[in-house]
Amino acid sequence: MAFLTLHKALETGQLIKDPFFTLFEAVGALEIMDPKMDSGFLAEGEPLEDTFNVLTELLPEEVVGLMDQMLCHEMAWHMGHPLSTSLFTSYHLDRLLWPNPKRLEDARFDRHEQPSREDGLLHVIFRAYCLATVKCCNFVHQRISTEHYYEEEDFVSNLYNRRLLDDFDASDMQQLIDEALSFAEGKSAWDDGLRKAISVRLTLRRRLLIAMGSDLSPDKDAQIRCWKHCSELLPALIETRVVSKPVKAAFSIKIQRRLASSVPPRPMVEATFDKTHAFLANLCRDAADVYRVLDYHGSSNILNFAYTFQSRKPEPSIYVRCLLQSLIFHDMKVLGSVTITKAVHDDLEELVLPADILLDSANGDVEAPHDPRFQMAKEMRAFMVRVGDPFLDMFRAVCMNRPRMRRMLCHLVSDWESVQLEAENLDVELRKYTREKPITEGHPSGTEIWSFPLSSWAYYYKLRQMEWILQLGFELDIYQNDELPGMYWHLSNVAGAKMQHLERMQTFVTRRSGQIKKLGMSRKASFKRCLSFLDVIFLEASATQRFAIALSKLHTVLSVRSAMGEGHQPLPYSTAELRHALRMRPFMQLSIPEPAPYAELAAATSIPSGTAKDDEQGSIKEQAMSMLEMADEEAKMGRKEWEALGKLDAKTARCVSCEESWRGSVKDIVRACIACSIAVATTKKGLQNALAVGAPLSDMVTADMPRAGQRYHDFWIVPKLSVQKA
Numbered sequence: 001m002a003f004l005t006l007h008k009a010l011e012t013g014q015l016i017k018d019p020f021f022t023l024f025e026a027v028g029a030l031e032i033m034d035p036k037m038d039s040g041f042l043a044e045g046e047p048l049e050d051t052f053n054v055l056t057e058l059l060p061e062e063v064v065g066l067m068d069q070m071l072c073h074e075m076a077w078h079m080g081h082p083l084s085t086s087l088f089t090s091y092h093l094d095r096l097l098w099p100n101p102k103r104l105e106d107a108r109f110d111r112h113e114q115p116s117r118e119d120g121l122l123h124v125i126f127r128a129y130c131l132a133t134v135k136c137c138n139f140v141h142q143r144i145s146t147e148h149y150y151e152e153e154d155f156v157s158n159l160y161n162r163r164l165l166d167d168f169d170a171s172d173m174q175q176l177i178d179e180a181l182s183f184a185e186g187k188s189a190w191d192d193g194l195r196k197a198i199s200v201r202l203t204l205r206r207r208l209l210i211a212m213g214s215d216l217s218p219d220k221d222a223q224i225r226c227w228k229h230c231s232e233l234l235p236a237l238i239e240t241r242v243v244s245k246p247v248k249a250a251f252s253i254k255i256q257r258r259l260a261s262s263v264p265p266r267p268m269v270e271a272t273f274d275k276t277h278a279f280l281a282n283l284c285r286d287a288a289d290v291y292r293v294l295d296y297h298g299s300s301n302i303l304n305f306a307y308t309f310q311s312r313k314p315e316p317s318i319y320v321r322c323l324l325q326s327l328i329f330h331d332m333k334v335l336g337s338v339t340i341t342k343a344v345h346d347d348l349e350e351l352v353l354p355a356d357i358l359l360d361s362a363n364g365d366v367e368a369p370h371d372p373r374f375q376m377a378k379e380m381r382a383f384m385v386r387v388g389d390p391f392l393d394m395f396r397a398v399c400m401n402r403p404r405m406r407r408m409l410c411h412l413v414s415d416w417e418s419v420q421l422e423a424e425n426l427d428v429e430l431r432k433y434t435r436e437k438p439i440t441e442g443h444p445s446g447t448e449i450w451s452f453p454l455s456s457w458a459y460y461y462k463l464r465q466m467e468w469i470l471q472l473g474f475e476l477d478i479y480q481n482d483e484l485p486g487m488y489w490h491l492s493n494v495a496g497a498k499m500q501h502l503e504r505m506q507t508f509v510t511r512r513s514g515q516i517k518k519l520g521m522s523r524k525a526s527f528k529r530c531l532s533f534l535d536v537i538f539l540e541a542s543a544t545q546r547f548a549i550a551l552s553k554l555h556t557v558l559s560v561r562s563a564m565g566e567g568h569q570p571l572p573y574s575t576a577e578l579r580h581a582l583r584m585r586p587f588m589q590l591s592i593p594e595p596a597p598y599a600e601l602a603a604a605t606s607i608p609s610g611t612a613k614d615d616e617q618g619s620i621k622e623q624a625m626s627m628l629e630m631a632d633e634e635a636k637m638g639r640k641e642w643e644a645l646g647k648l649d650a651k652t653a654r655c656v657s658c659e660e661s662w663r664g665s666v667k668d669i670v671r672a673c674i675a676c677s678i679a680v681a682t683t684k685k686g687l688q689n690a691l692a693v694g695a696p697l698s699d700m701v702t703a704d705m706p707r708a709g710q711r712y713h714d715f716w717i718v719p720k721l722s723v724q725k726a
Contacts, residue, residue, distance in 0.1 A: 052249045054095050054109045057119050060194045061245035063126050066092070067201045068244050069251065070133055072271040075279050077137065078317050081269045082156040084259050087137065089251045089268050092130055094258065100163050104172055107131060107165070124183045125198060128176035131165065132205045135173045138164035139212040140319050147322040148396050150404060154318045160259035170213040177206040197240035204233045211287065215323055218336055220294045227288035234281050241273065279317070286316040290324050292657040296335050299347040299391075300533065300654040302328060306398040307468075308658045308665060313709065315401060325399045329392055344384045344391055351460065352453040352505055354530035355516075355523035357434060372433040383426055383454060390415045394461065406472040409465050410586035416462040417590050423454035430454075439511065451508040456501065459592070463498045466593075467544070469586060470494060475714035481705055483579060484717060485559055485605040488552035490583070490596065495545035497593045502538045509534065532652055539645055546638030547669070547716060550676055552605065553631035557624050557683060558703050558719065560607045576602070621691050625684065632680045639673035642666055665713065672712040682721040689723065700724050 010016070034041065058066070073086040087093060092109060101107040108127060141157065141164060149155050165173075184190075184198045211226035253268045286309075293305045306324060310316065316324075328334060334343045345359055353359050363377035390412065397408040431450070438448035470491045473479055479487050513519070513527045577598045584595040607623045645653070646666040655662035686701030693700075703719040711717060 050091075050249070050252050050254060052091050052252070054091050054250075055119075055122070058121050058126070058247075059245065060121060060190055060198065061243050062247050063121050064194070064197045064201065064240070065244040065246040066126060066250060067129055067198075068241065068273055069246055070130065071201075071280070072273060072276045073251070073269065074133055074137065075276045075283075076269040076271040077156075078140070078283065078319060079271075079279065080153075080155060080318070082158060082266070083137075083162075084158075084160055084256050084261060085253075085266045085269045086271075087133075088160065088162065088259060089253060089255055090130075091250055091252065091255070092126070093134065094255050096127070096130055097134065097162050097165075098258070101165075104131075104165075104168050120183055125180045125202070128173070128180040129202060129205055132173040132177055132209050134165050135168070135170055136205070136208050136212050138166050139170075139209075139215070142166075143212075143215060143326065144318060144322045147325040148400070149318060149322060150400075153404065154321075154401060158261070160261055162259070170209055173209055174206060177202055177209070181206075191243075193240060193243050196236070197243050200233055200236045200240055204230060204237065207233070215287075216326055216330065216336075218294075220291045223291050224288045227284050231281065231284040231288070234277060234284070238277060282314055283317050283320060286312070286320040287323065290316075290320055290327065293324065293327055294335055295657050296338060297651070297656045298350055298654070299334075299343050300350060301656050302335070303395065303398065304655050304662065305658040306395060308655070308661045310398055310400075310402070310405070311665070311714075312661070318401075321399050321401075325396060328395050328399070340388045340392065341381070341384045344387060347391075348454075348457055349526060350530055350533055352451075352457045352509070352530075354509060354513075354526040355519075356453070356512075358430065358453070376430065376433050379426060379430060383423070386422065387419055387458070390419055394465070402472060403476055406469055406476065409469050409472075413462055413465045413469065413586060414589050416458055416465065420455050420458035420462060421591070423458045424452060427452045427454050439507070451512075453508070456505050459501060460498070460505070462590070463494060463501065463593075466494050466587065467491070467498065471715045473583075474717055475708055477708050479583070480579075481555075482559055482576075483583070484705075485552050485555040486580065486601050487583065488548045488555065489601060489604050492545045492548035492552060493596060494593065495541045495548060498541040499538060499545065502534055502541060506531065506534045506538070533654065536645070536648065536653055539641055543638050543641035543645060543669075546634045546641065547673060547676070550631040550634035550638060550673075550680075551716065551718070553627045553634070554676065554680055554683065554719070556605045556607070557627050557631075557687070558697070558701070559605075560624070621687065624687055628680050628684050628687070632677060635673050635676040635680065639670055639677070642670045642673060646670065668713040669716060672716040672718050675712060675718040676716075679719055679721050682723055686721070686723045689725070 070087070070090065073089070076086040077083055095109050095111065096107045101111075109122060141159070144155050145157055151157060181199060181202050184195055184202065187195060207226060207230045211223065211230060214223065214226075217223055251268065253265065256265050290309065293302060293309075296302075306328065309324065310321070327336070329340070330336065332340070334340060349356070349359055357363070357373075358376055358380055360373075363373040363380075366373040366377065368374055393408075393412055393415070397405050397412055400408060427450070436451060438450045440448055470487060473487060509527065509530055513531075516523065519527070580598045580601060587595045607620060607627070646663055650656045650659040650662075653659075653662065683701060687697055690697045690700040700723060702722045702724075704721075705717060705719055708714050
């Protein structure tokens with residue numbers, strides 16, 4: 001009543017502000033009694049706390065069920081859900097972790113009451129399982145938090161003011177698991193199926209604890225065995241699930257009220273056991289395979305491994321991706337033993353400077369500042385330090401999820417533009433020490449062609465990143481159907497620029513090998529390794545260019561002749577020129593290669609319409625048929641080159657650590673080439689039928705664009721065509 005009386009004294013528009021009523025209180029007032037925002041909101045008749053008692057005696061079947069529920073919530077956290085909606089909804093874990101135990105003996109279910117260990121199922125078996133689960137989460141949290149990842153997008157690291165037993169050693173948890181296994185084996189009164197179910201789950205937890213606790217161990221074989229042992233237990237996990245009896249009351253969303261959080265309440269995750277089992281099986285498989293990267297065969301092998309590994313379907317989990325980052329670079333070492341300077345040194349030698357004086361380790365022993373070798377060592381050392389971060393960032397980008405990888409590469413390609421420009425200046429500076437002579441033969445008088453080895457190295461990686469950006473656009477279904485002709489045309493241009501650049505690099509490497517009078521065994525091996533690598537990546541670039549041209553021509557005919565359906569609906573706020581500018585935005589800051597202007601793109605991906613009379617005379621048919629003939633020829637040649645690439649041995653192809661996956665990818669591209677040839681033949685037949693009856697191509701040919709995951713290879717979108725009879 002006082003408020004109603006006082007408000008009459010206020011003028012219209014007058015505001016009274018309490019200096020202690022802040023924005024936080026104002027927003028909090030809006031949240032009160034809103035079930036979506038207020039974690040303390042109670043429905044009518046709903047109690048504030050659940051009546052579940054964590055000391056309730058459990059049946060063996062219920063213990064198995066709780067273990068399975070705990071595993072489901074743990075894997076849900078790995079999938080990206082927060083702990084507040086997964087593991088931290090468990091009353092048992094809440095009792096163990098809060099207040100934070102100072103000693104391991106304090107982490108028990110009866111910590112607030114008199115110790116009672118009569119129920120061995122609860123206090124011995126399930127307690128050991130819970131503590132080991134929390135310790136596994138601690139290892140995962142530490143591994144992910146120390147690497148590059150994206151909060152909420154990949155993983156939620158918030159612990160809500162809880163600690164994951166980080167003060168305790170994993171050996172203590174292993175001892176508890178061993179005691180629980182001994183206890184279970186001694187229960188002769190239990191059914192064999194129950195005893196096996198509990199033993200399998202305890203053993204799996206123990207092996208996961210060992211594998212995650214020593215994930216950076218240099219013993220590659222031991223780690224692979226650990227994860228394979230985990231995989232071997234998963235069939236038994238499914239087999240013994242029949243005895244599992246879930247205890248749904250042991251998990252509640254109301255525990256969120258006790259957690260330190262500034263976000264609104266979220267519903268509890270409902271992860272099915274089948275989905276959890278499939279995710280865990282993939283995690284164990286990927287974690288075992290990721291250690292193959294530790295076989296050091298040069299930076300090109302590491303990069304191929306990371307790129308091939310990340311293209312797996314389903315995508316490796318965030319834990320495995322961060323583990324891969326740690327294995328590649330940790331404590332300032334690549335693969336735990338190679339310095340970043342050494343990795344860059346080896347990559348330069350393999351790509352542009354085989355057995356070159358610039359990379360001679362003896363230069364570092366020269367102490368006279370006026371000696372050219374001293375200056376070369378100084379400049380090269382500074383260059384390797386400068387390119388260390390962009391070089392590592394390229395590996396980090398490849399270890400991200402696929403959308404984030406593309407976004408990072410769009411930024412990283414600009415960094416490599418700067419590296420290339422700086423390297424070009426350094427190349428000029430180093431000439432006076434190396435006394436390099438340019439190539440003048442076959443060129444107009446006065447034209448000198450210099451090698452520019454360091455800038456050539458940077459330019460190669462810039463082109464490779466541009467290629468990845470375009471290819472990932474196809475994999476992620478970023479481009480609309482009517483953009484496919486132009487984007488494959490752009491891809492063919494980048495691959496063509498890469499081919500020209502590799503030819504130039506190969507010319508200078510071959511020339512220098514012929515100029516050296518005495519080639520020792522080590523020098524011969526260095527030149528041989530470099531030239532073989534250039535041959536391989538040139539063959540890959542040529543195969544990419546041919547297949548991209550084939551698909552660009554095929555999609556152009558289908559696009560112009562209106563066979564691709566919904567992808568060609570008019571867009572009121574978009575034009576082809578604006579979309580082209582958008583797609584080229586990551587490359588606009590690059591000096592070379594310059595993005596092709598829209599006019600050039602439009603000319604390459606269109607067929608002049610002509611007049612109706614011209615059409616009757618078959619001019620459009622001839623142009624369309626000419627495009628299809630070119631597409632067919634390029635697809636066949638591309639197929640031959642991909643097949644040749646797939647026949648190379650692993651060492652030559654730089655896929656020693658990922659041979660099986662790499663060959664599988666090449667075979668998928670070969671299948672896509674075959675499908676492209678079939679699609680071209682189908683389009684020819686449909687075009688002939690359409691012109692015979694005077695109908696549009698869309699009446700005779702129906703094109704279905706497969707989505708990612710439904711193609712032979714995600715980079716190559718080959719339409720599935722069907723032809724109507726004339």
